[in-house]
Amino acid sequence: MSFETISVVGLGYIGLPTAAVFAARKKKVIGVDVNAQAVATINRGDIHIIEPDLDIVVRTAVTEGYLRATTIAEPADAFLIAVPTPFKGDHEPDLSYIKAASKSIAPVLKRGDLVILESTSPVGATEQMSAWLAQARPDLSFPQTLGEASDIRIAHCPERVLPGHVLRELIENDRIIGGLTRKCSEAAKHLYQTFVKGECIITDARTAEMCKLTENSFRDVNIAFANELSMICKKLEISVWELIRLANHHPRVNILQPGPGVGGHCIAVDPWFIVSKTPDDARLIRTAREVNDSKPTWVLDQVRLAIGKFLQAHPSKTAKDVTIACLGLAFKPNIDDLRESPSLEIAVQIAKNHPGTVLAVEPNIEQIPERLNGLAALSEIDNALSLADVVVLLVDHSPFKNISKDQLSSRQVIDTRGVWA
Numbered sequence: 354m355s356f357e358t359i360s361v362v363g364l365g366y367i368g369l370p371t372a373a374v375f376a377a378r379k380k381k382v383i384g385v386d387v388n389a390q391a392v393a394t395i396n397r398g399d400i401h402i403i404e405p406d407l408d409i410v411v412r413t414a415v416t417e418g419y420l421r422a423t424t425i426a427e428p429a430d431a432f433l434i435a436v437p438t439p440f441k442g443d444h445e446p447d448l449s450y451i452k453a454a455s456k457s458i459a460p461v462l463k464r465g466d467l468v469i470l471e472s473t474s475p476v477g478a479t480e481q482m483s484a485w486l487a488q489a490r491p492d493l494s495f496p497q498t499l500g501e502a503s504d505i506r507i508a509h510c511p512e513r514v515l516p517g518h519v520l521r522e523l524i525e526n527d528r529i530i531g532g533l534t535r536k537c538s539e540a541a542k543h544l545y546q547t548f549v550k551g552e553c554i555i556t557d558a559r560t561a562e563m564c565k566l567t568e569n570s571f572r573d574v575n576i577a578f579a580n581e582l583s584m585i586c587k588k589l590e591i592s593v594w595e596l597i598r599l600a601n602h603h604p605r606v607n608i609l610q611p612g613p614g615v616g617g618h619c620i621a622v623d624p625w626f627i628v629s630k631t632p633d634d635a636r637l638i639r640t641a642r643e644v645n646d647s648k649p650t651w652v653l654d655q656v657r658l659a660i661g662k663f664l665q666a667h668p669s670k671t672a673k674d675v676t677i678a679c680l681g682l683a684f685k686p687n688i689d690d691l692r693e694s695p696s697l698e699i700a701v702q703i704a705k706n707h708p709g710t711v712l713a714v715e716p717n718i719e720q721i722p723e724r725l726n727g728l729a730a731l732s733e734i735d736n737a738l739s740l741a742d743v744v745v746l747l748v749d750h751s752p753f754k755n756i757s758k759d760q761l762s763s764r765q766v767i768d769t770r771g772v773w774a
């Protein structure tokens with residue numbers, strides 16, 4: 354079993370780093386993406402996404418000739434599919450990108466090839482992908498019909514890396530590998546051992562699919578618990594930050610931190626893949642999603658209350674005279690990633706509804722996001738604080754931790770992250 358040429362389909366936040374680490378192990382890597390601009394960028398040795406150190410690894414891989422990108426699939430010994438799996442309609446998983454990726458590689462598949470689905474997927478998606486491939490290539494045999502003797506090997510190996518730490522986690526994390534047969538799993542394990550230093554653990558495809566969904570649902574449920582506590586504590590006039598700190602002194606309690614809601618592409622999406630398959634049973638998982646999704650609305654209520662309090666203390670002023678500073682727009686601390694960010698959503702809603710000035714502070718970006726353009730101004734921390742009557746802290750970026758009590762005094766402060774608690 355040898356994999357000399359590896360094709361990675363989908364060159365985004367997971368596919369590109371994965372392609373780059375294979376290339377760094379001197380494998381010939383063909384990256385495939387439908388985005389011609391991204392392909393051109395990569396072939397120049399540049400990157401189109403933001404991830405620490407990825408630019409250096411990609412540049413080296415391209416310059417040394419190990420990584421090349423293209424819009425049309427080419428023959429390879431192994432194919433890794435790392436395309437998005439968003440949801441559509443009422444939180445139903447959208448597998449259309451996996452279907453399109455399967456169609457794109459089917460014509461170049463040959464006997465002995467390995468196809469791995471890396472995209473986070475609902476249970477059954479790997480079997481579905483295999484069925485799509487079989488449909489497109491009736492001349493080849495697949496595990497669902499020929500088992501261990503099949504021409505093509507199929508496995509699911511979910512990515513589990515943390516944005517911002519992708520290159521380290523890709524190498525160090527353990528991998529769960531679920532083949533449609535044992536031989537499929539063994540082949541995939543052999544491939545990942547090219548660069549993975551963590552353990553490569555074999556299971557079946559459905560368990561591997563569910564494992565990834567379970568990890569992110571576990572985190573979502575735990576964040577929902579913290580978020581629910583924050584709303585309860587507000588009513589009971591208790592500091593949730595102190596409460597959690599104290600409760601976590603118990604040797605078997607480890608509560609996560611409340612925030613303005615759950616953002617990003619993963620934790621706010623994946624639990625729905627469990628709910629949509631088993632709606633009657635996944636009650637806690639669904640409720641956790643609803644609790645976390647409702648948190649931005651709760652924060653907006655707190656902002657309204659704070660404006661009210663400010664106006665009560667300044668009877669000569671109207672809402673038009675109130676300046677609000679929103680601190681942080683990213684979906685989590687110390688990154689510039691605004692995708693599915695509850696903080697950005699809250700800032701947009703404030704800016705749309707507040708008749709006075711709204712200042713957005715986001716130290717990790719240089720341009721006001723499109724959704725805030727014309728509604729709010731991007732401002733430096735000190736400037737925003739000197740002008741603000743109401744301060745809404747939305748992300749615990751490191752620079753916000755240095756803000757002094759003086760800079761906040763006589764302002765209404767909503768600290769959704771407990772930075773100044």
Ligand code: SAJ
Pocket residue numbers: 473512513514515516568569572576609610611612613614615616617618619620684685686
């Ligand atoms: N958050 C809180 N409170 C907390 C922790 C997180 O409100 O105590 C919020 C964050 O602010 C953010 C959201 O949750 O808005 C998600 O952030 P995160 O750091 O928990 O996770 P992601 O989405 O960046 O990455 C997750 C990781 N999964 C787990 O930790 C179980 C990562 O390992 C996965 O690879 C990734 O999802 C993925 O791609 O699925």
